[in-house]
Amino acid sequence: MPLATIEHMSRPPAARDAVLDAFERLLVEGGDRAATLDAAARGAGVSKGGLLYHFPTREALIDGVLARFSALVDADLEVMASAPEGPVAYFVRSSVASDTAFERAGVAAARLAQAGHPSAVRMIRSVRQRWLGAVRAHVADPTVALAITLIGDGLYYDSALHGDDAETGLDAPPEHEMDDLVALLERLADGSPRA
């Protein structure tokens, strides 16, 4: 169970990560309902018994996804704090989901939260709070910080809307609208502290 002491592990559990990846992908593409143990095992090229060796229950699998997401958020917050284009621009632009491991984990967590899994709801809430705090640290006006965070939420969920059909383009606004949006928010952020 403990993840530490890798050096003492005889064989690296390749299956574990493969299962986690497959389960995450299923969540992103088809939501909680599509993410079954059988499908995850199949997607990972592992037998169901093998899957259940690493994750004895479905809840354990969910916890695994959430744990991985939390770790990725930690890393992202550090990147954001020292982003060359500034934290606000970085935050807003990175809120539209590309296909990084980070984004996939986030969308998977959101799916689980929407399905009502309490631990996922708690996780999303705390992550949102951490993001809000990070934005607040760089924006004087707390109302502006709130607005920026909410815009990030909106972009995030909108871009996470599409299931598996790659047919329609992303729900994200086009490039130049994003540029204008970022410009507006940066003007608000380090601009007029009052009327």
Add this chain to the structure above:
Amino acid sequence: MPLATIEHMSRPPAARDAVLDAFERLLVEGGDRAATLDAAARGAGVSKGGLLYHFPTREALIDGVLARFSALVDADLEVMASAPEGPVAYFVRSSVASDTAFERAGVAAARLAQAGHPSAVRMIRSVRQRWLGAVRAHVADPTVALAITLIGDGLYYDSALHGDDAETGLDAPPEHEMDDLVALLERLADGSPRA
């Protein structure tokens, strides 16, 4: 052993709406996975056969929910256009989910979209577009209109996050922060175009 007929429901179309209501509630509280035909029938006080008479497949039930949502959006857009507090304030404030039939239908549709149902994804997209259009009609700067719509999206999804646990308070910002937010957005909306 069989369920005794405690009372007579004599309203012919009553079952249909009852089923729709129950299915919607299940979607909101537990997502796509929890919204099963059996649970919906039970929640509506109808046998499963009775449910399947009105909605021959699960897809038909989903379409029923989406159709009802679309009708409610039409009504809401008219209310918004002539809201006494102004469209922007109305839009932003009504984006945090209370427990109206309108909000429940919207959250249900969002759950279905997150689960990857194509018709639900299309519906959410078109509704979002209609809202954006309505905001644009009352806000000169299109970037500000986009920002306002995105903030609405953020508020909407955040407040729709909680499953069925009434324990934690809503994810919506407290009253006074909402006031400040609305004030900021209205200032942006009809205020300085500030190139």
Add this chain to the structure above:
DNA sequence: GATACTATACCGGCTGGACGGTAAAGTAAT
């Protein structure tokens, strides 16, 4: 360095229940 034992990693079959959907029959009003 061979033997005996233990831990890790995985397989595949199984079960009981829940799922979406079907079929036939019953009831009430027209």
Add this chain to the structure above:
DNA sequence: ATTACTTTACCGTCCAGCCGGTATAGTATC
């Protein structure tokens, strides 16, 4: 008698989780 609606009973499938077994690798003892 037909129509509108509702019931009970049932089917095939899929689901989460369990269990017995296998194979490999490390460890300890002699």
